[in-house]
Amino acid sequence: MTTLKVPKGAISVVIYTAAHRIEATYHTHQDVSRLLDDLNGRQKDFIPLTNVKVANLQDETRIVFESDFIAFNKHSIVLFSENPKK
Numbered sequence: 001m002t003t004l005k006v007p008k009g010a011i012s013v014v015i016y017t018a019a020h021r022i023e024a025t026y027h028t029h030q031d032v033s034r035l036l037d038d039l040n041g042r043q044k045d046f047i048p049l050t051n052v053k054v055a056n057l058q059d060e061t062r063i064v065f066e067s068d069f070i071a072f073n074k075h076s077i078v079l080f081s082e083n084p085k086k
Contacts, residue, residue: 010050011035012083017076021060023083024049024070035082039074046071 009029015022027048028038039047049072054065 012085013049014079014081014083015049015072015077016057016079018078019057020064021055021057022049022052022072023055024052024072035080039080042074045073045075047074048072 013026052067
């Protein structure tokens with residue numbers, strides 16, 4: 001069986017929802033020059049994130065959830081940016 005993979009880039013990001021701050025690696029489509037174009041161009045509601053750390057906005061220093069991978073609903077995003085720490 002042959003596995004087909006789409007080449008992707010990886011960008012360290014910070015995502016804020018109404019209740020959480022998420023640090024993760026966002027996987028972009030190949031040859032995308034702007035993060036916003038990639039996010040808006042996706043046909044699906046969910047985006048792939050890896051190396052995920054989720055903190056509650058009440059205390060951003062306390063990690064409440066960690067995962068190697070999540071499929072994140074992009075409609076929950078309030079703020080999305082490249083992670084300036086990395």
